[in-house]
Amino acid sequence: MEFKDLKGRVSERIIEDLKKALEDRKISKKDENKIVEMILKDYEDAQINPGEAIGIVTAESFGEPGTQMTLRTFHYAGVAEVNVTLGLPRIIEIFDARKEIKTPMMEIYLKKPYNKEPEKVRKIANLIKGTKIIEVVNEFTINLSSLQVELILNKPKMRDMNITETHLVNAINEGIKGVNIKQDKDKIILKVKPKEDELMETYKVKEKVKDVYIRGIKGISYLLPVKKQNEFIILTAGSNLKEVLEISEVDETRTVTNDIFEIQSVLGIEAARQAIINEASKVIEDQGLDIDMRHIIFIADVMTRTGDIKGITRSGITGEKESVLARASFEIPIKHIINASLLGEEDHLNSVIENVLLNQVVPLGTGLPGLVAKMKGNKEKDKEKYKK
């Protein structure tokens, strides 16, 4: 076995690594061949055999330690730290591919000159933090006679936060369409443009205006600059990856969010796959469990292989199983059976559950291989013999 023979038998990366390793050393051709042979043997030993039930082994590898996971949802590391969903609830969140996660969170890293001094970090943090109108308004009232919404402003707080009335007016202008804005002292008056259902519309405006952002990034409600090793990073409650990455001081190569769907829409499906792996292993590590990385990678692969994130639920990958019986035995069987009958589906009994159900040999392990024997003798003669 020579070096060039490795091509196509082991992965490209191993060949490259080996090439690099061999370059610097003086190794005789004979030893090189020996190394190549050893590598090939190890590579083949590490491969999974045909018929190995990797799905169930993965499920068991998660399921057994999962029983030991604490059901405690929240974890407070330190007094002021942001609390994050961890443990079993978080695992369920990840593997069900929930769109709305309980505690979205970001870790924002900053570029070189900004990440050393707390003052600069705080400045950027203020830029990011979302401020809603409700935070600087004392009272929202509706003047029924004139059908106006009146916002009574909290002037001292506005001064503290460096917000002027023009800021507010601009923000409302952008946030809500179809209102006239008047400025009074200590007050901002909103009047809905004449319409059929003016009163209702006024009520809606009153509620809507509370959530208008004056500045900052939507969705981020809480910020906490933290020292990590020898730099300052910003932890956030709430997440908005797209807009955070647009800030020039942010180090976009390291900044992360725990919202997997956001990662998918901003950075693509491969990044989402890695995010699933990272998030899942974070929980597992935090709980002090030991699950082999390959199981986590396998689950992430299955969840993202279509280019979309699909959870392990009846609407996700389990609902996409080919076999009717396998789907029916997971959840809501009658729905699956009826839909299958409408489509005239066929079940070829190719997978495990269907065969257990029918008490047949499952096509796995010892049940997978068939035996083909070469017969001696005259083929034509045999055929005739069988016909008889």
Next chain:
Amino acid sequence: MSDVYLDQRYIGKVDNPEEFVKNVKLDRQKNKLPNTLNISYDKSMDEINIELSKGRARRPLIIVENGESKLTEDLMKQLEKSEVNWDGLVAKGVIEYLDALEEEDAYVALSPEEVTKEHTHLEINPIVILGLTTSLVPYANFVQSSRLNRGSKTQKQAIGMYASNYLLRMDTDVSVLQYPQRPIVRTFMYDITEQEKHPAGQNITIALMSYKGYNMQDAIILNKGSVERGLARSFYFRPYAVEELRYLGGLTDEICVPDKEVKGYKSEKDYKLLEEDGVISPETKVKEEDVLVGKTSPPRFLGELEEFSIAASIRRESSVVVRHGEEGIVDLVIVTENEEGNKLVQVRLRDQRVPEIGDKFASRHGQKGVVGFIADQSDMPFSASGIVPDLIFSPHSVPGRMTISHLIEILAGKVGALSGRYIDGTTFQAEPEQDLRKFLLELGFRENGTERMYNGMTGEEFEAKIFVGNIYYLRLKHMVANKLHARASGRLQLLTRQPIEGRSKGGGLRLGEMEKDCLVAHGASLLLKERFDSDKTVVHVCEECGMLAINDSYRNRKFCQKCGSNVEITAIELSYAFKLLLDEIKALGIYPRLKLKSKY
């Protein structure tokens, strides 16, 4: 002015709240107010809360006035002579009950010595923080609290003398210990609750060591000699009841030796234990399925009557037999009448239970385990003085659980057994460990309780000194004889043709979903198929329409109800559960079609 609330309802205002509260408390002590009343003043809210409602947990305490306990020497002497009792002390204003709210204002001394001017109350005894069963544990202040909880739980499961009139009772699933003893190491709760009237264990000699791996993981080794001498022997009682029920139309059950004509007649041999009246006699030895009381019942449906007119021939046999897997001796037979005036026969079986491998034992400290091996006395380790332990306990059970009280009890038990006296192990006021060690030394033993011991099998001396002593051990009511279960084949469920469930019915042990997953994960497909073939059936399938065909084995004819007999019909083997699923799908109005293909 502070607001006053009675049972959370506003009732008025008071000028001087502190004074008011003090006066109310004094009036309560003088019995001018009910002693179920509790009062407290909340300074931050400036309100007084008076409680008289039901369901508040309250705690009795001795009142302290000016640094002096109201329970004086005089009163103590009167108490000893029974001249006053608890209610008297409450009435005299010596003891009062505080609820959670009033407790906040109290400053409680734990012992009379530590009472100062600031104290308002004195604890009756520090042991009151423990419950009734927990205070039976000796040296409980030397053990983790969760172990105490477990220890009290196991004490409730101990076999003992549960009621002194047990011979007259018909309790289900009870046991009585043959030679119950009072513990050498006891607490004062044993006197209060009169434990000698219902003791629950035996004092045994215990050695802390391993024994050839038979006592790993909490298992224990018993000395066969001790077992044969009667250690932890018990009787297990099981009552059976038969009633002569009356039915519509004047028909009744009849307790008798069933006639041979009766439907379901067993055999003459089965009824030979019965007396003439159809009831078994006391002290008869019986085993499973033996008839205890013969009984016949009228037919279930009256329609059956008209078809065959000989009344006797259609009565059903409904005798009561000994439960599956049980045996014993008929202990008591009662023939009586119930509330409705029906004849009632009750039979009680008694079964002697000698400790066997798998029976559960426990000390009082949450250290429970099952018997792993019963060793011949000759194979048991022995000490230099010839002492052979009754039980060997694994030392690995101790460090992780921190049951120090277990070890102290062994030490105290040893001192008690050697000097012939009871040791007081009451929590917080027990005989101190240092004293026990001193006594042991005086008695000529090593002060830490260890002894030189010899291997019973080889006679060699053990390198280590073994900790030996005496401890009160409990036999728990969980016995293998009541739990052992296995089956090869037996009854099936009518609907699914799978084995029935439950030990008492001789059912199967389910190989569940997760167990199935294990077989799949190992790739043991053929084993998996074999495990799950308890309901396999052969069905015939019409290859034309894919539905189940009919195999008329009587006429040796196969045909499809839809396509007739001129189609190819093939026999295949599958689980009955799947056949049932096909039927249910058909019931949904869906046509499940089987397409057959050769597997090879």
